[in-house]
Amino acid sequence: MRIDDFHREIKSQVLNLSDRLDLISYILDIPYSEVASLSGDTVINLPLLDVVLSKINEGIPVAYITSRREFYGYEFYVDNGVLIPRVETEILISEAVRIIQDQKTTSKDVADLKVVDLFTGSGVVGITLLNEIAGLNITVVDISDDALKVVKINVDKFDVESRVKIVKLDLSVAINVESIMIDNDIILANPPYVSEEYYIDMVENLKHEPKIALVTKDNGLFYYNMLIYFLTQCRDKKILVTEIGFDQSDYLRELCHKYGLTHYFLKDYLGINRVLVCIKG
Numbered sequence: 001m002r003i004d005d006f007h008r009e010i011k012s013q014v015l016n017l018s019d020r021l022d023l024i025s026y027i028l029d030i031p032y033s034e035v036a037s038l039s040g041d042t043v044i045n046l047p048l049l050d051v052v053l054s055k056i057n058e059g060i061p062v063a064y065i066t067s068r069r070e071f072y073g074y075e076f077y078v079d080n081g082v083l084i085p086r087v088e089t090e091i092l093i094s095e096a097v098r099i100i101q102d103q104k105t106t107s108k109d110v111a112d113l114k115v116v117d118l119f120t121g122s123g124v125v126g127i128t129l130l131n132e133i134a135g136l137n138i139t140v141v142d143i144s145d146d147a148l149k150v151v152k153i154n155v156d157k158f159d160v161e162s163r164v165k166i167v168k169l170d171l172s173v174a175i176n177v178e179s180i181m182i183d184n185d186i187i188l189a190n191p192p193y194v195s196e197e198y199y200i201d202m203v204e205n206l207k208h209e210p211k212i213a214l215v216t217k218d219n220g221l222f223y224y225n226m227l228i229y230f231l232t233q234c235r236d237k238k239i240l241v242t243e244i245g246f247d248q249s250d251y252l253r254e255l256c257h258k259y260g261l262t263h264y265f266l267k268d269y270l271g272i273n274r275v276l277v278c279i280k281g
């Protein structure tokens with residue numbers, strides 16, 4: 001099959017250009033940056049081609065086929081044990097970098113800051129911050145053994161083992177969240193925030209990703225209620241930076257007002273409130 005034919009064949013699967021180029025780079029085992037310069041007549045009749053085409057026809061996401069996903073300019077290992085990192089989550093990273101740099105200049109040395117990445121999944125949030133901020137150490141938390149295996153692969157890949165503490169913990173248990181809040185200065189989170197009702201409607205699009213990474217109770221608000229409640233119970237200064245669902249900011253604004261918490265939202269590329277920052281103290 002020629003590259004032009006490959007594009008034509010899988011375009012019907014609603015794959016965008018970067019996904020198609022990524023698949024070609026995977027099949028030919030060449031860097032992504034070299035694919036665009038290949039002629040459309042280049043033949044890609046490798047054994048891998050048939051495997052890729054049949055997975056695409058089954059609707060398997062490109063990141064699970066290639067076992068990689070670019071996030072904030074870094075290439076992470078992913079498999080079907082973890083959520084595929086989303087571009088929205090990069091907004092959380094930019095804000096966390098800004099907040100940590102700011103703390104560094106105003107109060108603590110970066111090495112003394114206690115930072116935790118809750119619901120870490122593939123580890124993208126925590127490991128990206130380590131890549132961006134020299135001297136930072138971080139704790140990453142998840143309940144899923146499959147996710148923690150992927151975190152370890154990425155920790156090795158980015159050679160950050162000495163700067164990461166990996167913790168298996170159930171964050172639906174109140175006392176676990178309470179002690180995490182007490183122990184840390186900056187709490188980063190991208191929790192499951194999809195409601196059961198919405199999931200049922202979206203299941204065709206999301207069915208290849210672990211349900212535990214997506215869905216939670218109380219209309220998708222369970223983890224926010226708990227994180228924000230325990231944030232308000234802390235005596236020292238704490239900052240919570242969390243990604244939120246596209247329709248959750250009105251509820252969360254009310255909740256922050258109720259507790260008298262200083263807070264603000266950051267918008268995504270579509271102008272939707274996507275990240276909530278809450279400051280205690």
Ligand SMILES: C[S@@+](CC[C@H](N)C(=O)[O-])C[C@H]1O[C@@H](n2cnc3c(N)ncnc32)[C@H](O)[C@@H]1O
Binds near residue numbers: 144170192
């Ligand atoms: C939305 S994913 C976030 C993954 C990653 N941080 C990202 O941004 O791509 C949520 C993660 O929360 C984890 N999780 C779900 N329930 C949990 C619980 N009760 N305790 C700890 N982690 C949980 C899942 O295993 C999943 O990895």
